[in-house]
Amino acid sequence: MSEHQPTIFDKILAFLDIGPLADGHTLVIPKERKAHLHQLSDESAAAVGRVLPRLCRAVMRATGATDYNVLQNNGAAAHQVVMHVHFHIIPKFGDEGLGVHWPARKLADADARDLLARMRQALDTDGK
Amino acid sequence: MSEHQPTIFDKILAFLDIGPLADGHTLVIPKERKAHLHQLSDESAAAVGRVLPRLCRAVMRATGATDYNVLQNNGAAAHQVVMHVHFHIIPKFGDEGLGVHWPARKLADADARDLLARMRQALDTDGK
Secondary structure, eight states, rough: OOOOOOTTTTTEEEEEOSSSSSSSSSSEEEESOSSGGGOOHHHHHHHHHHHHHHHHHHHHHHHHOOOEEEEEESSSSGGGOSOOOOOOOEEHHHHOEEEEEEOOOOOOOHHHHHHHHHHHHHTTTOOO | OOEEEEEEEOOOOOEEEESSSSSSSSEEESSOSSSSGSSOOOHHHHHHHHHHHHHHHHHHHHHHOOOOEEEEEESSSGGSSSSSSSEEEEEBBBBBBOOEEEEOOOOOHHHHHHHOOOOOHHHHHHTO
C-alpha cells in the first residue's frame, strides 16, 4: 500500500508551449480553473510562484539560456489567447524570444499619491 | 506590549514603478536580495506568487483596468535593468501598457522530446 506523497506538482502543471518563441519556452499553470490571475486563490498562486525558480533553472540547463522572461497575460487586449491562467517562461537568445516595447513615462507625485490611496483602500477592502 | 503579527507582506514589498507604462504600473519584489528568479528561494517565490492575485485586484480597482500583464525579466538581454528580482503588474488600456512582439513558431516532436528529457533530468538533479 502506498500513500499519496504530496509534491510541489499537486497544484500545478508545467509543459512546453506548442508555439514557442524560443527553445525551451515553457508554460506553468495552476490546476485550479480560473481565466485570470486576479481570480486565482492565494494557495494556487503561491504554488505557481514556488515552482518558478526550479523550473527556470531547468529551462536554463536544458537550453543553455542565461537570460529569460516570465510573462503572464490577462485579457485579450493584453495578448491572452487561452483563457486559463498560465505563466510563460521564455528564454532569450539574441533576437529570439519575447519582444518587448517599453514606452515608459514619468510618474507624477500627485498621481502616485492618488493611486496609492486607492490601492490601499482596495487592499483593505479586498473580498468585502 | 505588541507582538509581531506575521503578514503577507513580511517577505515582499510592493510599490509603484517610477517609470510607468500605464497608470497603476506596480512592482512586487521579494525582500530576499537576488538578482534573478532562478536564484530565489522557494519560500520567497511562493510569497510573491501568493500576493499577486490581491495586488492585481487592487490595481484593477484603483485604475479601472480589466486587462493587464505580469512580467518578470531576467538578464540585460531580456530587458532587466534593476538587478533585484521584480514582477511588473502592467495595466493595459488600448495602446497604453506593455507592447509585446510574439514571433511564435511550431514545436517539432523530436525537439519537444529532447527538451523534455533534458528538463526532467535538470529537475531530478536540481541543487545536486
